[in-house]
Amino acid sequence: MAKLKAFTQEWMNAFRRRIADSKEYREIAGNWEGSVSIIINPDPARGVPETVYLFTDYWHGDVKDFLVCDKAKAESADFIMSGDYIRWKQIARKEIEATKALMQGKLKLKGNLVYVVRNVKTVNKVVDLLGEVDTLFPDD
Amino acid sequence: MPGGYTGLFLTVDLISGKISRFVLEEEFFRLHIGGSAVAARLFLDGFPLDCDPLSGANPLIISTGPMTGSAFPGTSRFSVCARSPLTGIWGESACGGTFGPELKRAGYDGLIITGRAPFPCYLRIEDGAAEIIEASEIWGKDIYETTDLLWSKHRSCRVLAIGPAGENLVRFASIGNDKGHFAGRTGLGAVMGAKNLKAIAVKGTGHPEKADKEGFKQALRSAAEEIRSSAFAGSLHAMGSDAGMDLGMMTGDVPIRNWTVGEDYDLSAALGGPALTEKYLVKAHACTHCPIACKRVVRVAEGPYRTEEGPGPEYETCCTFGTMIMNYDLAGVIKANELCNRYGMDTISCGSTVAMAMELFEKGLLSGRDTEGLDMAWGNMPAVFTLLGKIARREGFGGLLAEGSARAAERLGSAAAEASVHVKGLELPMHDPRAFHGMGLAYMVSNRGGCHLQHAVMGTEQGMVSWPQVFTMKDSYTGPESEDKAALVFHSENFGILGNSLAICHYVLYSLKPETVLKAFNVITGFGFGFSDLMVCGTRDWMLKRGINNLLGVTSRNDALPKRIMTALTEGAAAGSVPDTKKLLSEYYALRGLDKQGIPKEDRLRELGLDALNRRLAAVRAAEPVAKEEMKWQN
Ligand code: SF4
Numbered sequence: 001m002a003k004l005k006a007f008t009q010e011w012m013n014a015f016r017r018r019i020a021d022s023k024e025y026r027e028i029a030g031n032w033e034g035s036v037s038i039i040i041n042p043d044p045a046r047g048v049p050e051t052v053y054l055f056t057d058y059w060h061g062d063v064k065d066f067l068v069c070d071k072a073k074a075e076s077a078d079f080i081m082s083g084d085y086i087r088w089k090q091i092a093r094k095e096i097e098a099t100k101a102l103m104q105g106k107l108k109l110k111g112n113l114v115y116v117v118r119n120v121k122t123v124n125k126v127v128d129l130l131g132e133v134d135t136l137f138p139d140d
Numbered sequence: 141m142p143g144g145y146t147g148l149f150l151t152v153d154l155i156s157g158k159i160s161r162f163v164l165e166e167e168f169f170r171l172h173i174g175g176s177a178v179a180a181r182l183f184l185d186g187f188p189l190d191c192d193p194l195s196g197a198n199p200l201i202i203s204t205g206p207m208t209g210s211a212f213p214g215t216s217r218f219s220v221c222a223r224s225p226l227t228g229i230w231g232e233s234a235c236g237g238t239f240g241p242e243l244k245r246a247g248y249d250g251l252i253i254t255g256r257a258p259f260p261c262y263l264r265i266e267d268g269a270a271e272i273i274e275a276s277e278i279w280g281k282d283i284y285e286t287t288d289l290l291w292s293k294h295r296s297c298r299v300l301a302i303g304p305a306g307e308n309l310v311r312f313a314s315i316g317n318d319k320g321h322f323a324g325r326t327g328l329g330a331v332m333g334a335k336n337l338k339a340i341a342v343k344g345t346g347h348p349e350k351a352d353k354e355g356f357k358q359a360l361r362s363a364a365e366e367i368r369s370s371a372f373a374g375s376l377h378a379m380g381s382d383a384g385m386d387l388g389m390m391t392g393d394v395p396i397r398n399w400t401v402g403e404d405y406d407l408s409a410a411l412g413g414p415a416l417t418e419k420y421l422v423k424a425h426a427c428t429h430c431p432i433a434c435k436r437v438v439r440v441a442e443g444p445y446r447t448e449e450g451p452g453p454e455y456e457t458c459c460t461f462g463t464m465i466m467n468y469d470l471a472g473v474i475k476a477n478e479l480c481n482r483y484g485m486d487t488i489s490c491g492s493t494v495a496m497a498m499e500l501f502e503k504g505l506l507s508g509r510d511t512e513g514l515d516m517a518w519g520n521m522p523a524v525f526t527l528l529g530k531i532a533r534r535e536g537f538g539g540l541l542a543e544g545s546a547r548a549a550e551r552l553g554s555a556a557a558e559a560s561v562h563v564k565g566l567e568l569p570m571h572d573p574r575a576f577h578g579m580g581l582a583y584m585v586s587n588r589g590g591c592h593l594q595h596a597v598m599g600t601e602q603g604m605v606s607w608p609q610v611f612t613m614k615d616s617y618t619g620p621e622s623e624d625k626a627a628l629v630f631h632s633e634n635f636g637i638l639g640n641s642l643a644i645c646h647y648v649l650y651s652l653k654p655e656t657v658l659k660a661f662n663v664i665t666g667f668g669f670g671f672s673d674l675m676v677c678g679t680r681d682w683m684l685k686r687g688i689n690n691l692l693g694v695t696s697r698n699d700a701l702p703k704r705i706m707t708a709l710t711e712g713a714a715a716g717s718v719p720d721t722k723k724l725l726s727e728y729y730a731l732r733g734l735d736k737q738g739i740p741k742e743d744r745l746r747e748l749g750l751d752a753l754n755r756r757l758a759a760v761r762a763a764e765p766v767a768k769e770e771m772k773w774q775n
Contacts, residue, residue, distance in 0.1 A: 097603065100604070102371040103603065113371075113379070114414045117379060117383055117412070117413055118414035120390065121405075
């Protein structure tokens with residue numbers, strides 16, 4: 001199957017499917033409720049001319065909306081993760097773990113940290129599944 | 141004198157009551173910076189290394205760093221040092237809190253206390269003046285009571301005190317600062333107890349100078365901004381050091397059931413930072429001038445383990461009195477923590493020793509007769525609380541455990557040895573080397589025995605920090621692998637060890653850019669150091685302490701992990717993995733410049749200006765590598 005272009009709605013749908021189809025995710029995410037947006041800082045030199053806003057929503061093991069969205073929608077999420085394009089690419093490629101990127105200040109997180117830590121297994125599983133989407137990045 | 145230093149050390153001889161001062165010059169500080177590095181040099185040059193740790197001959201050295209009390213975040217720290225009664229080798233324990241800055245304000249970079257007072261006493265220091273005061277009124281009191289009494293006697297003083305455990309020479313006795321901060325490791329509370337020294341109360345009104353005040357303000361602004369935007373600092377503020385337990389369970393870092401089980405998510409859900417925050421947190425608390433405020437003030441309001449509002453457990457304690465002993469009740473951890481704080485006992489060594497006793501009880505190597513009727517079943521917290529009192533008072537079975545796990549296991553026979561999980565006599569901190577092989581190497585070669593704070597390996601190997609601007613390192617490391625780890629440990633030691641000489645908290649070090657720390661150090665002292673200068677000082681510090689240990693009998697055979705750690709787990713993220721100790725040690729020895737016996741090579745010491753140490757080590761190098769009597773129980 002052809003690679004999907006990163007940050008398109010088609011790519012978001014594939015990401016959503018990966019999570020929805022994961023039995024393991026369903027098992028460990030029973031406690032998670034809340035939306036998470038991803039904000040990708042522009043990097044024109046690498047083919048990302050503008051900020052990218054993505055919105056994802058999770059509900060006790062189920063997945064709801066997964067959207068390419070605007071700034072206002074992204075900022076309405078319960079949790080907001082932001083960072084440079086290159087970091088997100090490294091995370092999607094499993095070259096660096098999201099938790100390490102967060103601790104090193106390569107990603108920023110807005111939202112209830114206690115809740116995230118309590119559900120760190122769920123967060124890591126989502127990131128893991130993101131890495132399984134066959135992705136064509138803008139600078140590939 | 142350069143900024144950040146007073147240049148003055150106070151010496152107190154408790155036998156004669158003589159109190160005097162001596163001056164250390166800038167040149168000395170440029171070599172050793174401060175904290176435990178300065179203490180090690182003073183110990184090596186001025187005292188009989190092989191003194192009985194529990195005799196008056198063992199000097200107790202308290203040493204601050206140039207950043208102590210500077211108002212830069214995380215710089216309240218000071219080191220307490222002596223020959224350790226627990227390990228028999230170099231002992232040191234760094235502490236945050238309030239005492240270090242106050243000592244500096246009172247006019248001193250440090251103290252050296254020698255001898256044994258003919259009667260229980262405490263030392264009072266106020267703005268340069270010092271006196272020894274009779275202490276029969278507070279002898280026997282716990283650390284909280286002692287601190288309260290001294291606060292009421294000497295208004296707005298800062299207190300360093302021991303509890304009954306220190307008085308009774310428990311080998312892992314701690315020293316408490318203002319009831320909320322502890323110099324826990326290596327049993328230095330017993331060194332105070334052996335001196336009949338119950339406490340030190342200090343008060344000062346001075347202000348240590350800074351070389352560049354404007355530059356310091358800039359460094360402060362950068363630090364404040366970096367801490368504000370640091371997720372690491374944010375999670376510490378929100379949940380304390382226990383914030384790491386949930387993630388640690390996923391990576392295999394958390395030891396369970398005395399290091400025999402690889403994962404148990406019910407334990408981390410019950411004992412991790414979120415649970416502590418949601419159920420028991422009253423408020424966050426900070427060492428002097430620290431915006432992170434990782435310390436917890438907690439209260440158990442109801443139930444059998446009720447506690448007053450007071451200092452809460454750190455991650456290590458949530459493991460030693462939680463995951464290690466299969467206790468799923470966080471209130472029980474809080475209670476055990478409070479008891480250890482009051483009695484004055486290191487929660488890592490104490491909890492690990494209790495875990496050993498529970499394992500031996502289960503295996504039938506300890507019976508109800510041995511424990512005087514205490515049912516040492518896993519997770520039996522009422523028995524643990526009773527036992528803690530017995531240890532602190534050295535009563536019966538408690539007296540055996542007061543010796544620490546290594547000595548106690550030795551007395552219980554060879555079958556018990558495996559349950560004592562230590563390096564060089566110091567019970568391991570709560571980070572599993574099977575999940576992080578670099579940490580395994582760091583434990584093996586740490587100069588105070590198994591330790592996670594004599595270096596920055598936790599930060600670099602687990603990926604909390606990335607410091608390619610300081611030394612060559614990869615973007616990311618895989619925990620249960622030994623490849624590339626020797627170099628990582630070597631550099632992380634040379635830089636991380638500076639936490640104890642600059643006197644800056646590791647959590648703050650991990651939350652800031654290293655450039656900001658370097659800048660703060662330089663604008664305080666005016667030294668104009670680069671990273672490479674700092675790393676040379678870190679290297680010198682490591683070699684100095686290694687040399688002391690070599691003179692005390694440590695050789696390469698002591699650089700080893702215990703059998704328990706060299707046995708792979710069958711579940712969890714570290715399943716099937718053990719560190720490749722042979723590879724790690726041979727690569728590390730080459731980088732560090734140690735010979736086959738584990739002794740620093742002559743040329744390395746010469747490069748570092750440690751010629752006197754070189755001469756003293758000549759005899760050791762020439763001798764057959766025979767373990768000294770007091771080293772015989774060491775791995
Ligand atoms: S981070 Fe915590 S331990 Fe470190 S200085 Fe701040 S309050 Fe103290």
